[in-house]
Amino acid sequence: MKSASLLLKAMFVAILFTIGLSQTQAQIQITVGTQTQASTGTAMWSPYDRWYTSEHKQYLVTAAELNAAGAVPGDIKGLAFNVSSVTGANGLTKGWTLKMKLTSATALTNPLDISGLTEVIAPVDLTIATTGWYQHDFVSTIFWDGVSNILIDQCYNNYFGGADYTTTGANVWCSTVPAVNIPTHILFTDGANYCGLGSGNFTNTNYRPQMRFEFRPVGVKNTFPKSSRIVGMPDSSLLRSNAIYDGTNAEAPAGSRPGVTFGSIPGFTTTFTYTITGPLPSNTVVYRGLDAAGQTTMTAPAGGGNMFIPNASGLLANPSTPLVANGTGFLNTAVPPNQGGTYRLTVVATTTKGTQSFVQTVVNDFVIAVDRDMTAVGLSRPLSKNQQVYFKTNNIPITGQFKNVGVQPVMSYKGICEIRNSTTGVLVRRDEVIRTANGGGIPPGGILTGVIDEFDFPSFTTIQADSFSITICTELLDPIPDQQAFNDCYPLAGAAPFTFIVKNLIDYEIVNITSPSSGIYAGRPATPSAQIANNGAFADPIPVFLNIRLLPNTPIITNQMVLVEVPNGIFNKAVVSFPPFTPPAGGQYEICIKAAQQGDEVPANDEKCITITVVDRLAGDFTVGTNTKPGVPGFPTIQAAVDALYQRGVRANVRFLLTDPFYAVGNTSSIGTPALDLSSNIIGIGPNSSVTWIADPQSTGLSKAGVTIQLNSSNGIGVYLGQNSFPANFNAVQLEFPNKENANSPGYMEFDGGAQKSLKFQLRTFANRRAVFYVGKRAYNNTIKNCIIELDANTPELDFWSTIPGVTIESNAFKFGADSSGFGANFSTFTAGIFQRNMPPANEFGNNREGLDTGIVLNNVTYYGNKANKFIGNEIRGFAYGIASIGIGTLKKNNKLTRYYNSGTEIRDNMISNVRRAGVFFGL
Secondary structure, eight states: OOOOOOOTTOOOEEEOSOOEEOTTOOOEEEEESOSOEEOOTTTOOSTTOOSSSEEEEEEEEOHHHHHHTTOOSEEEEEEEEEEEEOOOTTOOEEEEEEEEEEEOOSSOOSSOOOTTOEEEEEEEEEOOOSOEEEEEEEEEEEEEOSSSEEEEEEEEEOTTTOOOSOSOOOEEEEEEOTTOSOOEEEEEESSSOOTTOSOSSEEEESEEEOEEEEEEEOOEEEEESSSSOOTTSOOOSOOOTTOEESSOOOSSSTTOOSEEEEOOOTTOEEEEEEEEEOSTTOOOEEEEEEOTTSOSOEEOOTTOEEEEOOEEESTTTOSSOTTSOOSSOOEEOOOOGGGOEEEEEEEEEEEEETTEEEEEEEEEEEEEOOSSOEEEEEEEESOOTTTOEEETTSOEEEEEEEEEOSSSOBOEEEEEEEEEETTTOOEEEEEEEEEETTTBBSOTTOBOTTOEEEEEEEEEOOSSOEEEEEEEEEEEEESOOOSOOTTSEESOTTSOOEEEEEEOSSOEEEEEEEEOOTTEETTSOBOOEEEEEEOSSOOOOEEEEEEEEETTTEEEEEEEEEEEOOOOSSSOEEEEEOOOBOOOSSEEEEEEEEEOOTTOSOGGGSEEEEEEEEEOOEEEEEEESSSOBTTBOEESSHHHHHHHHHHHOEEEEEEEEEOSSEEEEEOTTSTTOOSEEOOSOOTTOBTTBOEEEEEOTTTGGGSTTOEEEEEEESSSEEEEESOOSSOSOTTOHHHHSOSHHHHSOOOOEEEEOTTTTOEEEEEEESSSOEEEEEEOTTOBSOEEESEEEEEOTTSOOOOOOBOOOOEEEETTEEEEOOSSBOOGGGOBOBEEEEEEEOOOSOOTTSOOTTOOOOEEEETTEEEESOBSOEEESOEEESSSEEEEEEOOEEEEETTEEEEEOOBSOEEESOEEESOSSEEEEEEO
């Protein structure tokens, strides 16, 4: 039986807990840059761009920017970028890494400065799936001193990582930096790993991503008493009893007194409270720090540094008269015997500047020692459930740590280990080991004050997979008795139990099905995937099966198998993905994914099933505008209707009824985009499921120009039809599943103003090239008829540019002229109401990395050009050309002469006026 009394002959204090920052401590978030311009998938401003196999980037952020945004000196513990669009489908970035350092440099260099960088984000595989701020929490903080600039170094490597580099990366919001000429430098390559290199293929830009830094300002840096020491004072891990700590004491640690060390935070004011409570578990205040006037809230020095407590009240300030302040803030350890034990120092600092405020809480537990006190410190083995898993039938080592925190040497003690089922609490095993100084593992002089004795209990083996808890305790045998019982066991009474996991040898678990979820669309591919856990000891590839059925009982996919290798141990989860499947119709679908490893010992967790709702494709009539029709579904804007087309696709003929007299589409300030992009694949469109845009026959369609559509374009194109590997609409299936089929436009898009010519299209742009309708590569079976096509009244009427781009031969190769070329007096471009142009398959950079094809196959005949587009009965006025249709002619394809003509174009009954060059220009 241990005595609960406390003798005051102890000479030392043993620290049980180190200084700790409260989990609720506030941080300051500082944003630099503005949400001005979104990066594009190929401009490489974004840290998430993945256009090349490896990109290495550096950004410079100045101290002036940080200070202007409200930053204060302290640890940078996180960084976020403001995502404007997500990574393309299956777009994994391998080895994404972030490094930082402080620098006095005011400009970036080429080669890049790669010396002295600290890795704050270790290499990770990254896919950005959400817009908005994407947070990176640092594994190593960076201290910012308030005056240095910051160099941010980011890199990824898909060259050796095996990930593709054709999928677009996530874009971020960017802005220019007034104080830095070129704040972004970029190395890029398709043939190497540029991470760690400072030179190579190089470019730069005056755009830099908008960033949000997360600071932990320097507030409380140290306290007395604590586990190390207050700055400038001796180690305060050990205190003498019956001593007065007022800065003049000779007892160890000599010259110590209660106080706090603060960091300097320019412009901020820090106030704080300083209290000691105990003995634990009591929360009675036994020491309260006061200012000279006796107030409990004190003000820290503005310049930082040490502040000693000037005044104090309580049992540890004046044991005989605790209600009377001592006037010097000293700490008196001559407490009554029944008040000894563990005490808790709490410092709460509030730092304020204007409306900004953050709170820092520092907690330090310490013990007023007694003559005889042995404590259970902890377990070095086994590792906890968050660090390692163990397997049944294997020996699990158990190593306990015990410490003498009393004054007298420990000559003999008993170590006790109890193992229980952590769920039921049933005792599984109990072991006792006696340690002695007489040949029993303890040195002849005993265990001295502050020394830890570590030894092994018998190993633990079980045939039961379960969760177990361990408690170790100590019982003093010489000297006796132990004068403090509260610390005899680990974990302490009331603390969280120490648990470890024992698992089966073979156990694969389908944790959850991660995709798809309800809300996907019929006809649009979706990628089934699940998270699978390996709870066993082996990590061989295992078969995983997918089954999908349309309820009630129509099989869609039956026992589709993939092999997946799932690691074991703590990081024992992986994602298994199956090839995309396309739901044929709307309705309820059951998706089941099952791990089928032979010998699995827990079959109950092998399979997961979910039921999802698949939304049907569009069919029938839809209103577009604020004027709706009873019983007719609708969309508020033209862009909303187009978004639905790309997202949902069509199942049958669709008519969009324009019910408002005026619509505005697009934005003249967006970089390089048409007002209305209808390029690439829209699922389901075909000869029996076309899309037609008309004025509402019962309202706006009753009069000429009953609907005006203002096309606001930044690149001079109003409506864009045709092939596109990078369509502007974020819902386009090509962006999620890029291939040559999805890059192609299915056609069968019709704009019909009707007999009244009720649709008027007006192009509003500040670009020199102007085409209200641009029918591009591989446009098929589109119709523009009975429409009024003209320039918007706000479009500046400059010269009518009239240069049709052509084909030339340079260096024995064909060169296809751009729509606009030259500059100054030599600048040339065109304007047209309708412009149809064929070109060989190529992306916006002039290469065909995507393997695009402009072939249209009809009746076993392949046409390499635009096919069967119709421009009928329109009124066109105010351009260089009313309608211009140009093909290419004959080119070599696979060493054969091939006709790249526009075929079957129908142009008739158009009324064209006020054009400079020609009403209709037609060329093969």
